Amino acid sequence: MAAEPNQKKVVVNFQSVANAPKLRQSKFKIGGNEKFAKVIEFLRCQIHQDTVFLYVNSVFSPNPDELINDFLEEKYRNSVLAKFAIRSSPSDPETTTRI
Template identity: 35%
Template sequence: MAGSPEPHNRSLPSVWTAGDAAANIQEALDALETYRKKDPNKVVVRFKAVGNAPIMKQNLYKITASNRFQAVIQFLRKELGWKAGEPLFTYINLAFAPAPDDTVSNLFKSFATEGHLIVNYSTTAAWG
């Protein structure tokens, strides 16, 4: 066909060779090992009530950065004296509900405000 580009006659190099596969596996194992290590650092979490949720007397806490957000939810339930069946909705910066398996460290790195991870809590769904 006139005007169509010429086909490339070059072959693509092989990406996976035996040596590369071993290096990639080792790199993946190293990454998993790094992920498994507990981060001993602490993150300042500020709890803010939304709607008719009770206001906490103390709202600043230091929480281990390697904890999952689920630990923050459990801690908040304990501080408020709420049982597992009672509704509790949590949000980061009045914007979104984090997944329980997100790490506090990742949330802090991505969404910290003035050195705090702001966790809003409510008894009813406030945002989607």
């Protein structure tokens, strides 16, 4: 997730929730002019999952075509907390609810 030299970099801090696997390294830098889709694809590769649900600052999930700088506010500075979860299979006994 390297950025161009003159680009403003943003630190993305990934935090797993629910049954999502934890990352060995949770903080990564990416250029602010990159699309959010690049963050999603990077995370999918890191945890080896096809489907990832990713929320920024526990509030919203940006459009994959949106630039990272576009949804950063001054209060977040140059850092984003990205919580993620995965969808478990319906046959998984730990997550299946009986009705």
